Amino acid sequence: MRSAADVEEALLAATSSPWPQTSQSERARLLRQAAVELGNSRGQLIAIMNKEAKKAPAEGDVEVSEAIDFANYYAHSFSDPAWQDGLAHEAIGPVVITPPGTSLARFPAVASSRLSQPGTPSSSSPPQRSLPPPA
Numbered sequence: 001m002r003s004a005a006d007v008e009e010a011l012l013a014a015t016s017s018p019w020p021q022t023s024q025s026e027r028a029r030l031l032r033q034a035a036v037e038l039g040n041s042r043g044q045l046i047a048i049m050n051k052e053a054k055k056a057p058a059e060g061d062v063e064v065s066e067a068i069d070f071a072n073y074y075a076h077s078f079s080d081p082a083w084q085d086g087l088a089h090e091a092i093g094p095v096v097i098t099p100p101g102t103s104l105a106r107f108p109a110v111a112s113s114r115l116s117q118p119g120t121p122s123s124s125s126p127p128q129r130s131l132p133p134p135a
Contacts, residue, residue, distance in 0.1 A: 024078045031075035035068045 038045070046060035055063075 028075040028078040031071045035071035035075070038064060038068045038071065 042061070042064045045064050046057050049055040049060035049063065050057060
């Protein structure tokens with residue numbers, strides 16, 4: 001985003017989003033699709049990280065793999081009973097902060113986490129979860 005007008009436009013788009021009404025199955029489908037698209041763009045993403053952040057290709061490859069893993073992990077969470085803990089999630093509004101030098105995997109990880117929850121997505125840190133002890 002290059003200007004205040006870009007920020008305002010993004011906020012308007014986020015706050016008028018139909019995302020809060022999007023079903024869990026559709027969210028899971030979109031997350032799986034994002035994982036596939038990240039995989040299909042692996043070479044381009046690695047090249048961009050190399051050019052923009054001076055990352056070695058091996059480092060970039062690890063980050064793309066991690067981003068794909070996060071998207072698939074959160075897509076899978078919809079069918080995992082451990083995630084159905086009865087807690088209600090409440091949207092806090094749109095927030096996206098991606099400082100320079102942030103890992104490629106950071107944004108998809110946070111976005112995947114937020115996309116798996118009801119309400120408007122934001123990109124603050126993913127929630128900390130404790131799984132119940134094994135039975």
